Amino acid sequence: MDLGLTGRTVLVTGASSGVGLATTRMLLAEGANVAACARDAERLKTALDGLPGNLHLGACDVLDRDCVQEFVERSAERFGGIDGVVNNAGRSLMARLAETEDRQWRDELELKIFSVLHVVRAAQPWLRESTAASVVNINAILARQPEARLAATSAARAALLNLSKTLAGELAADDIRVNSVCLGLIDTGQWRRRYERSGSTAEFSEWSAELAADRGIPLGRLGTADEVAFPIVALLSPRASYLTGTALDVGGGIARYL
Structure with missing residues (x-):
């Protein structure tokens, strides 16, 4: 199926891993132009080196408003506009309520909210000119189903989900769609690092299967980055033109809410 992304420009944050x-x-494979950024320029270049397609790279801290503005402007100049944004920069803080300092609460809220606001505000003039403008905010099932071991992150994720809904309503008048993709446990570098720190003698596949069982994932495994990328790309597509304000769960059935 042609997703209609050929020649369209999408900006992706946190693109190095x-x-x-x-x-x-996936966007490059669909023929899209991609403006990809991350804080570590060398890591980003190494990760994307040799990929075919129209690619613009830049080092960018999404909490630095001026840096974001500059990267967005350069990307728009390079490709003649911006049609989509994927707000993916983020992290999780593994700490219970009593273990979380006030500074960490503020850091989590600042990252989850301003990493999105800075980018959307900067890109909005170009999104307004697009015939198929779409913003996808990467969030987590934690936003609706808090995890005690991730107290601050759960609360900050809930704030982002609320903000995304507000943005969807506010930007609809400019035909800019805003949707969320909420993740469960995904096999990325974060979980690999936790596995390495665990000191487990089991293989990662066994360790992660035990983790999935402990967390009650019906499919019995962690998801993959590609399994998340597909719904993101689908929401960016003009074929999803009547979808806005939605939150799509990608978590192997871990969500317990209706």
Whole structure:
């Protein structure tokens, strides 16, 4: 199926690994122009080196408003506009309520909210001119189903989900769609690092299967970055033109809410 992304320009944050990297690859395969950024320029270049397609790379800290503005302007100049944005930059703080300092609460809220606001505000003039403008915010099932071991992250994710709904309503008048993709446990570098720190003598596949069982994932495994990238790319497509304000779960059935 032709998703109608050929020649369209999509900006992806946090593109050097995991979901951001997989999304960038998939967009390029669909014929899209991709403006990809991450904080570490060398890591980004190494991850995307040799990929076919129209690619613009840049080092960018999404919490630095001026840096974001500059990267967005350069990307729009390079490709003649911006049609889509994937807000993927983020992290999780593994800490219970009593273990989380006030500074960490503020850091989590700032990252989850302003990493999206800075990019959307900067890209909005070009999105307004697009015939198929779409923003996809990468979130987590934690937004609706808090995890005690991720107290601050769960709360910040809920705030982002609320913000995304507000953005969908506010930007609809400019024909800019805003949707969320909410992740469960995905096999990315974050979980690989936790596996390495665990000291487990089991293979990662066994360790992750035990993790999936402990967390109650019906499909019995972690997801992959490519399995997340597909719905992201689909939501960016003009074929999804009547979808806005939605939150799509990609979690192997882990969500318990209706």
